[in-house]
Amino acid sequence: MSTDLKQKKFRSQSRTQKVSLSATYIILIILAIIWIIPLLWIALSAFRCEFQPDGTFIGRVTSNFFPKAVGLKNFKDLFTATYYGVPNAFPKWIFNTLIIAIFDCIISTFLVLSVAYCMSKLRFKMRKPFMNLSMVIGLFPSFMSMIAIYFLLKSIGLTGNPAHPEYSVIGLILAYSAGAGMGFQVAKGFFDVIPNALVESAKLDGCTNYQIFRRIILPLSKPIIIYQALMSFTGPWMDFIFAKVIIGADNPAHWTVSVGLYSLLFGTHPDTNLFTQFAAGCVIVAIPIVTLFMFLQQYYVEGVTAGAVKG
Amino acid sequence: MSTKALIAPSINSGPSFGERLGKRFSNFGKRFADGSPGTKLSHLIFGAGNFYHKQYIKGFLFLLIQAAILAIMIFCPSINNTPYGWKALKNLTLKYTSMGGEFDPVTGQFTTGSDCKLMVLFGFVTIALIIVYFFVWNLSINSSYKADMDRKVGKKPATFKEDMAELLDSRFHILMLTPTCIAAAIFTILPTVFMIALAFTSYNSYDMNVLGTNLFEWNGFRNFVAVFTGEGSLGFEVHNRFLPVLGWTFVWAIFATLTCYFGGIILALLINKKGLNGKKIFRTLFILTIAVPQFISLLAVRNILGEYGPVNSMLMNAGWIQSPIGFLGLHPTDSEKLAKVMVIIINMWVGIPYTMLMTSGILMNIPADLYEAARVDGASTVKMFFKITLPYVIFVTTPYLISSFIGNINSFNSIFLLTGGGPTYTGYQAGGTDLLVTWLFKVTIDQGMYNTGAVIGIFTFIITATITLVTYRRSKAYNEEDTFQ
Amino acid sequence: MKKLTAILLVLAMTLVLFTGCGGDSGKKEEKDDGIIRVWVGEESAEFYQKVCDEYLAANSDFGYKIEVKGMDTGSVAGVITNDPTAAADIYTVAHDNIGKLASTQCAKPITDEALIAQVTADNPEAFKNVIYSSLNDKEYLYGVPYISQALFLYYNKALVTEEQAKSFEGLREAARAAGCKAITVTGDDGFNMSFAILARKVDDKSTTVKIYEGADKVLGGAKGTSNCQGDDTVAIYRWLQAFAADPNGFKWASSDGWDADLDKDNKGVLAVIGGSWHFKTASAALGESNLGITLIPTFTLTPASVEGLTGVAAGDTFRGGTFADCKCFMINANSASSKYAKEQELIKHLSSKEIQDRSFLECSNVPAYSGSVSYIEQCFAEGKITESQHKMAAAQLGMAEWGIPQPFITSTLNTYYYSKQAPSVLRAIVDKTAYPTTGTQIIEETETLEGVRKALYLVEYIWMHGLTPTEFPATLPAGA
Incomplete structure (x- = not known):
């Protein structure tokens, strides 16, 4: 008797449920389309290959959403073009950014994990003051320090060096990694969750702190390591202000790809006719980053959640 | 309230500041008096005490540091014709008698004059070096004293190997934190101090010294007074635009945080709905927008909404409007209110996937039996949302809300890439949709009004610091972060 | 023990002396790496590198390698004033930057007699008025024009x-x-x-x-x-x-x-x-x-x-x-003095009439020397240039008669004209708005004749003094 009642309830529930479910589907699909539109437009613009009647190429923003003609011309031009007097500028930019991203990733992850572990699992006199200080320093807008960092790096010869302009890349790597250690909150939140009992029992067995860190904590930290690595790898691809100041406006051969693309449209002599090439560049930049995010989705979510919960 | 309680408000009030300082000095004297001759000599030559105790490597390292710093201080190496060392301290007063600039037409020899910004920067570097010097001085004396104490109780003073081993264990935190501390000191603290100092100078490409833009001088607090009186180009800009920009920054931060937050929750609920297929697909689609760099996606939106972009053309072709609408306030005549609304809406596009991801994780953690119990009691979906889901999520993510609010105060990309600061007001740098950060950027990097930028930066800092201190001090998460376990 | 202490003291002092020897005594060191670097406009970089290579081939005793790089001339001044040592030995700027670069000591004066003679002989009066600036109260030639431009x-x-x-x-x-x-x-x-x-x-x-x-x-x-x-x-x-x-x-x-x-x-x-x-x-x-x-x-x-x-x-x-402006070569003040004579020799060659003519043919750079219009007409008649090129050159040279070179001799005047908000006031006049459009208003309206007069007075005042007046004269026009 009770099962009949339950089934009846289920079926009537299922009708209202069905309606709300389809409504949900519709809403979600609409939202998904809205969310994709800007990205779709950039991707479409990258393949756009329209010409004026007399043969001049239309590279600007046009009023039509869908291209009237498609082709791979933009990508070809992008890779062979000479921007700012630098032949084959775009591949050079990608190469620079790749180097910066790899080194930044390695150094930053190492620094952040070190600091986060210390703050989370170790107890020492300067712990609370350090945390307070890092929070306070983090409140200053970062633009205030850009010029000073440029001159500091320059005095070591790591940027603005006419004889060795490539050293500015090293300077930029230092500048990016140096700030990373202060952003340890998310990683610390993650380490906080690891039970202290684990650490204590290891200590009882006579392990040094270093051994605990290496043998016990690190293997458990795969999610947060990947999260940090992902964040610090993708960072240099997206930053277009800091990199320009450090590498220098007179050094386009060593710009990063975001500085270069941004300067195409918004530099000192912007050429709005390069918009389709810009879009092609954006597609090329976006592909590796998006792929990384897709593959490492779960770690990213874990990192985000850890950061949110612990603040 | 007694002074003691004011200074050390914790329950177990330790010694007061004065008491601690006094103890330091007496310790100092004791160290000198009780120490071996090696320790006494360490006050003059670093590492002497270590040599005395046959800790050669350690002693040599201390000596090296002392030699290096002293060399820099005495011999003043120069970069760009501006010196480090004791000369830099003299330069810090920014009293220059001439531009320099001696030119010999025959040989072409040109000695350039003073560069004030480098003088300030190197002056601070020198001060930092002095601080490091005294820190290492103290360290070397302490290490010698420790060896003395060890000797006294019959222990052999630690060898270098043993010191290194200690670094991996009881002093592991020193090993882990030192690289970050050094990096932070050079790349974060020093530049920030430098910029704060610039707020007290006249370094402004508009107010430049008539002799050239490389020279400026200390202004004391005149810059801050100018903010109130509105004099000078710094005063004119900050006095007239600070309150409107500040007001908009708060409005923006509140709306951006709340819209993204609730939007994310709603979206997460929609995706997490029982019986919905393709959760992963939807989630992946929304992650796509996080993955694409902001300068790409926001510039795309800016172009779509541009004067000759698809949206305006569609509207004009359909006959709904006669002339293009300036959605993003890119023209001074465009509507500022419209620009503000559009920016908040587009920011939702940017921020909701992020909060959606976060709340998804949290929603999945809500114990299902809570819902079961509620359903048995006959609660409707809406009621369950308001009484179970919402309070739980809000409780868990309160710290996130606060940090997101502060993050939005400093959110640069959303405003800069979309509106470039909004409808410009003729005569000012700060536009209609400028936040404090974007204003700071425009003023400093674009216009070279460094002291104005520094003043704005300081004000921004004071505001965000106050908010942070007030909210964090109160929030349980901070007080109990130690005891999460 | 005493012996040990004595050894230590000696050791310490030696070490200090050793490391001290590395740093210099504050004298500016001059690095001459055997290369003269030149910045020209981006479109002309290849051409000028070719010219320099030919020059080196013809004068094998020049003694330096020459590297020509294309650099956006609009941003050169910004790059240099931010960090002079990062710039090339010879760079190109529009002449209105000469005042700023000279007064901030980013450029060296030109003293080579032959080069000065060539500049004086070749250029129109209008240009010659704006390429001089001063150092320590002495007037010097700073810029050598080689391209002319007008809107x-x-x-x-x-x-x-x-x-x-x-x-x-x-x-x-x-x-x-x-x-x-x-x-x-x-x-x-x-x-x-x-x-x-x-x-x-x-x-x-x-x-x-x-x-x-x-x-x-x-x-x-x-x-x-x-x-x-x-x-x-x-x-x-x-x-x-x-x-x-x-x-x-x-x-x-x-x-x-x-x-x-x-x-x-x-x-x-x-x-x-x-x-x-x-x-x-x-x-x-x-x-x-x-x-x-x-x-x-x-x-x-x-x-x-x-x-x-x-x-x-x-x-x-x-x-x-x-x-009607000219683009000029200038010498970087931070360039080593040993290169000075050779730099001036190179500039003399690159700004000579022949090279300016060739630059016009290959890069459409309108020459700056006076009387260049006849060469341009000749080229068009011989069909060496396209109609657009001819029209552009003719338009610019034509407009040069209707304009003046930007008269910015000192950095102060440059700033007062461009920055300090004078262009914003002019914009407010065209838009018929108040100035500024929010906050404390200095000009309430620009719709009436009085409003426009007041705004123009403000512009002139800013040009002359670099700030806004505390009060406006009762009757306008009035001297600012």
């Missing part, structure tokens, strides 16, 4: 006839037929909006406008006289106000770029005032066959614009003006 008009040949392109009214007629606005500018700054301030009467090329006339070339010296309150200037701005309000008249460039306005599909405007550096973008917007090039058009004052003014009358025709 002119690009227009849409498909929708505007050659006759219509000669005047603003003609452009408006064409715009009315096409249903869009007539003309725009590439920026609202003091350079691109110069057509209004520098407009001259067509019959006698006269104007009451003076910008730092007779200013000292010495830093901190007299600023000369400036005037922008003449009746003709007031009338011109009132005319421009009406033209901007006209639905087929003047508009500011759209945020999508002035070329989006010019694009024939968008029907934003039919013409734009631009320079040779806009050629590629303009021809991409219109298609090269549709691109018309001519002098900046004339306009005729309407009765409404001269109401209440005595110095001008309705029907007076003016032609829009421009700054």
Whole structure:
């Protein structure tokens, strides 16, 4: 008797449920389309290959959403073009950014994990003051320090060096990694969750702190390591202000790809006719980053959640 | 309230500041008096005490540091014709008698004059070096004293190997934190101090010294007074635009945080709905927008909404409007209110996937039996949302809300890439949709009004610091972060 | 123990001395790495590298390698004043930067007799007036001109006839037929909006406008006289106000770029005032066959614009003006002194008439030496250059007669003219708004004659003093 009642309830529930479910589907699909539109437009613009009647190429923003003609011309031009007097500028930019991203990733992850572990699992006199200080320093807008960092790096010869302009890349790597250690909150939140009992029992067995860190904590930290690595790898691809100041406006051969693309449209002599090439560049930049995010989705979510919960 | 309680408000009030300082000095004297001759000599030559105790490597390292710093201080190496060392301290007063600039037409020899910004920067570097010097001085004396104490109780003073081993264990935190501390000191603290100092100078490409833009001088607090009186180009800009920009920054931060937050929750609920297929697909689609760099996606939106972009053309072709609408306030005549609304809406596009991801994780953690119990009691979906889901999520993510609010105060990309600061007001740098950060950027990097930028930066800092201190001090998460376990 | 201490002391002192030897005593060290680096405009980099290679081949005892790099000349000044040692040994800037670079000691004076003689012989008076600056109260030559530039008009040949392109009214007629606005500018700054301030009467090329006339070339010296309150200037701005309000008249460039306005599909405007550096973008917007090039058009004052003014009358025709500039070579002050003689020798070669001529043929750089128009006509007659190139060169050289070089001899004057908000005030006049548009207002309105006069007084005051006056004189015009 009770099962009949339950089934009846289920079926009537299922009708209202069905309606709300389809409504949900519709809403979600609409939202998904809205969310994709800007990205779709950039991707479409990258393949756009329209010409004026007399043969001049239309590279600007046009009023039509869908291209009237498609082709791979933009990508070809992008890779062979000479921007700012630098032949084959775009591949050079990608190469620079790749180097910066790899080194930044390695150094930053190492620094952040070190600091986060210390703050989370170790107890020492300067712990609370350090945390307070890092929070306070983090409140200053970062633009205030850009010029000073440029001159500091320059005095070591790591940027603005006419004889060795490539050293500015090293300077930029230092500048990016140096700030990373202060952003340890998310990683610390993650380490906080690891039970202290684990650490204590290891200590009882006579392990040094270093051994605990290496043998016990690190293997458990795969999610947060990947999260940090992902964040610090993708960072240099997206930053277009800091990199320009450090590498220098007179050094386009060593710009990063975001500085270069941004300067195409918004530099000192912007050429709005390069918009389709810009879009092609954006597609090329976006592909590796998006792929990384897709593959490492779960770690990213874990990192985000850890950061949110612990603040 | 007694002074003691004011200074050390914790329950177990330790010694007061004065008491601690006094103890330091007496310790100092004791160290000198009780120490071996090696320790006494360490006050003059670093590492002497270590040599005395046959800790050669350690002693040599201390000596090296002392030699290096002293060399820099005495011999003043120069970069760009501006010196480090004791000369830099003299330069810090920014009293220059001439531009320099001696030119010999025959040989072409040109000695350039003073560069004030480098003088300030190197002056601070020198001060930092002095601080490091005294820190290492103290360290070397302490290490010698420790060896003395060890000797006294019959222990052999630690060898270098043993010191290194200690670094991996009881002093592991020193090993882990030192690289970050050094990096932070050079790349974060020093530049920030430098910029704060610039707020007290006249370094402004508009107010430049008539002799050239490389020279400026200390202004004391005149810059801050100018903010109130509105004099000078710094005063004119900050006095007239600070309150409107500040007001908009708060409005923006509140709306951006709340819209993204609730939007994310709603979206997460929609995706997490029982019986919905393709959760992963939807989630992946929304992650796509996080993955694409902001300068790409926001510039795309800016172009779509541009004067000759698809949206305006569609509207004009359909006959709904006669002339293009300036959605993003890119023209001074465009509507500022419209620009503000559009920016908040587009920011939702940017921020909701992020909060959606976060709340998804949290929603999945809500114990299902809570819902079961509620359903048995006959609660409707809406009621369950308001009484179970919402309070739980809000409780868990309160710290996130606060940090997101502060993050939005400093959110640069959303405003800069979309509106470039909004409808410009003729005569000012700060536009209609400028936040404090974007204003700071425009003023400093674009216009070279460094002291104005520094003043704005300081004000921004004071505001965000106050908010942070007030909210964090109160929030349980901070007080109990130690005891999460 | 004592022995040990003594050893330690000696050790310490030796070490200090050792490390101390590394640093220098503060004397500026000069690095001569055997390369002279040159910055030219981006389009000309390949050409000038070729020229330098030929020169090295012909003069094997030059003793230096030469590297030519293309660098956006607009940003050179910014790069150098931020960090002088990062710049090339020889760089190219527009002449209005000479004052700033000289006074901030980023450039070396030129003292080579042969080079000075060549500069004096080759260049027109107008250029020779603005390439000198001072160091320690002595006047020196700083810049060597080698390219001349001026603004002119690009227009849409498909929708505007050659006759219509000669005047603003003609452009408006064409715009009315096409249903869009007539003309725009590439920026609202003091350079691109110069057509209004520098407009001259067509019959006698006269104007009451003076910008730092007779200013000292010495830093901190007299600023000369400036005037922008003449009746003709007031009338011109009132005319421009009406033209901007006209639905087929003047508009500011759209945020999508002035070329989006010019694009024939968008029907934003039919013409734009631009320079040779806009050629590629303009021809991409219109298609090269549709691109018309001519002098900046004339306009005729309407009765409404001269109401209440005595110095001008309705029907007076003016032609829009421009700054006729030159691009100059300058020597970096941080360049090693051992290179000095060779640098000047190289500059003498690169700025010689022959090289300027070749540069015109290969890179469309209009030569700066006086009398270059005959060479250009000859080239066109011989078919060595395309019609667009010929038109651009002719337009620029033609406009040079209708303009003045930017008279910025000291860095102060440069800043007072461009920055310090004077261009914003002029914009407020054209837009008929108050100035500033929010906050404490200095000019309440610019719709009436008094408002425009007050605003122009403010502009002149800013030019002369670099700040806004605390009070305005009761009767205008008044000396600022």
